[in-house]
Amino acid sequence: MPRLDYPEAVVDLITELKRLPGVGPRSAERISVWMIQHNKANPEALSIALDTAREKVSLCDVCGFFSTLGECDLCDDDGRDVSSICVVEQPTDVLPLERSGAFGGYYHCLGGKLSPLDNTSPDDLNIAGLLRRISQSEAEGLEVIIALSSDVEGEATGNYLVEVLSKLECSVTRIAQGLPAGGGLEHADELTLMRALQGRR
């Protein structure tokens, strides 16, 4: 019996979809079927959106947020507080913080976190750019707020930053860890409760 396989065009599509982060072989197959099966799938729109994003959007050289044709909405915003810089992992971490309404300063996206397993060393992150920004800053009492994930890699990256930044003229703070809003004590894990207790005020 000859070995049956998907048509070449489907295999190519599955291969390309599988390369996306978070899309496994089964998801890639499901997406392919959906694309081919549904008239409303409109893959042309995705294909155009991909090309446009690739062409127009890049990451800002200064802060690492998305910039369109070299213009960054964050860095170009004069209305922000120059005396604080919030350090996050990814450009997608900026909007959740903005929506909280609790921060009005500038951001700095590292582009990831230190991770020996993924071979991410300090040189792979936009740390040199952060040090440059801080040393070039003319703001009085500059505060650098570290807002990284509360997992092992996020903690390690935070500790590394604290050490590096201690040599510069700025104060360094970290966002609090504790009970999430709306979460009852009975649903919190031990580590969260431990940190919530340690961070009590």
Place this chain on the structure above:
Amino acid sequence: MPRLDYPEAVVDLITELKRLPGVGPRSAERISVWMIQHNKANPEALSIALDTAREKVSLCDVCGFFSTLGECDLCDDDGRDVSSICVVEQPTDVLPLERSGAFGGYYHCLGGKLSPLDNTSPDDLNIAGLLRRISQSEAEGLEVIIALSSDVEGEATGNYLVEVLSKLECSVTRIAQGLPAGGGLEHADELTLMRALQGRR
């Protein structure tokens, strides 16, 4: 403070990615960042694969498997056993069965399963095509094997098919349910064990 948002091109890309089955808002954001951040992301390849698949591939009018430019590798294969048709939900269910090496007949992809919640009625599935294939078949002792998922919708679809097919000249069987290969009894849920017991031979 003006409300910050992603550049328009990024918003468009996220919107298109979110429409894919199994891709939520967070995954869509992560994929977008990856696309823009990594040089090796090569979104052109995905965009080309999408266009090619859409242009060349459709679902076979007869069996519902993928066909390239109207030619179906399954229906065009003369070496298969004409006396058995295996009914599956999706074209992606065909290859796993082929790989098992336990079936050498033809396939019929319904394109889904009955589901009142998703508004999928018998008219939305390729059931009329199946009935036509069976009544036009000249094979002696035609066997229709129902190989649908073992969830509620799959069961309901199977029961519906058994009823509809009882009026035609063919025997109808269903694939067995029971303990998965390599799975110990201690990891199996009660329903699986009940069905494994009921299906004992």
